[in-house]
Amino acid sequence: MSSPESSMTVDSDIPSLVRLNIGGKKFCTTIDTLTQREPDSMLAVMFSGRHTVCQDAEKGFVFVDRDGKHFRHVLNWLRDGAVPMLKDSEYSELLREAEYYQLLGLIEEINAVLNKRKEDDDIDTELTRTDIIKCIQSEKVRFRGVNLSGLDLSKLDLSFVDFSFACLKNVFFSRANLHGAKFRDVDAEGSIFHNATLRECEFTGANLRGALLAGAGLQSANLQDACLIDCSFCGADLSSAHLQTADLTNANLEGANLEGANLKGAKLSNANLKHANLQRAYLRHVNLRETHLEGAKLDGANLLGAIR
Template identity: 25%
Template sequence: MSKRERESAIKMSLDDIISLDVGGTRFDTTRQTLVKDPNSMLARMFDPASKMKPGLLRNGAYFLDRDPEWFRTILNYLRNGVLLAETQKELLALLTESRYFGLTDLEQEVTARLEEESSPQTSSPPAGSSDIIKLNVGGKIFQTTKSTICKYPSSRIAQLVQGIFKQTLDSEGNIFIDEDPRDFEYILRALRNANGYPTTVPKETIDNVINLRDNLEIREIKFGYREKSDSYVSEYFLSVCR
């Protein structure tokens, strides 16, 4: 089979209709929808080019041992890119499900919603009292809030922002941190996450991220990675506590 023929076969197979049995509820969708997030477990299960097996086929549907109530929301998100969830209960459940399925875009959106929910609603702040700050980490500018960075007041990064430690400023007056910005992205994501939830980090990066966490003395935050396997039922989230 030529390269063009293989590409055509893959394209055609992406239009296949896939039936799923999620916790006893049947869902019909297309393969294209299931592989929307290429790094997710669903993509690895149903991508025609993937070596991972989809799992148990029961009565013409692939069985997933998850709650169908939350999977319906996940499937709609993959279909149209819109997160249809409002309550904290829904968001917390979807945070768990998005981490299980490795849907990083959904996880980030849910985390942002939860952060908005937990932030105190106040009237417009007086001039000059904005909580928004910019950090220059290894040449990349990150914009966040002081309350996020100072979530753990005893951490080194919180004391740096508060001026307890000597600050180094760039030419724009932003606090400069001489670290790898790719690793800092995960530190900031963990600070934004709800307490008690490990933040997903690629396995090949996790040692660097944990070293940076320790350098910044934010040992309260936890990281984990997804252990890949040939069967979706044995893929799981590992909490890293060091």
């Protein structure tokens, strides 16, 4: 690691003080710093006291023939376990130094940072309609956490695709086949699902504020805990849909089919349910006082404890 002429000097007043010359850059640290955090590293072995380091004739610096650009990061890691914020190219340089000095902990941390950045880059990748069409030709398609905001995905066969946690703001899904697709915890504010097939879809916890779902087929869809504020479901088929604790404030469900739907705990303040089919719907203890129900069919609906 050091040249035959290299040496270590020990300050007489501070026995643990070590002066280092790394490729021409001067550093001052302690034996404890060099040996405690990474006891199996080359630096720890060199200054463990088990090996003799020759005395340098000039100012007592130990010379190491390495580029000193990143050695301050090496010392900061040894001092307090800190990993610096660097560009990927600089991380590659620091990684080479960490490998040279056999700093296994630092190597692991750098690789973890680089892997995390790669994952984030994959999430932030912008896809086009053509990219989506290519992807859906495979058997299992997942766009979990992907940003697809503003894309035109109308009329595509996207059945059983997993969009969970994705950003789908203002996406056009008009007339798309989304049967069995997963939209768990997506942000689909303002998206267009006009006349889309959404049978048995999962929208649990999704944000659909202001989305257009007029004429959509949502039979047996799961919209529990979804934000459906200001949504339009005019003429949509929500038969047997799960809408427990969904927020339908100001939603327009005029003429929608909600036969057998479960609306337990749903918020329906100022919702428009005029001429909607609510036969056999579960409305127990639901507050309907500010809901517009003119012309709605309520035959067989469970209204026990409902506030009207």
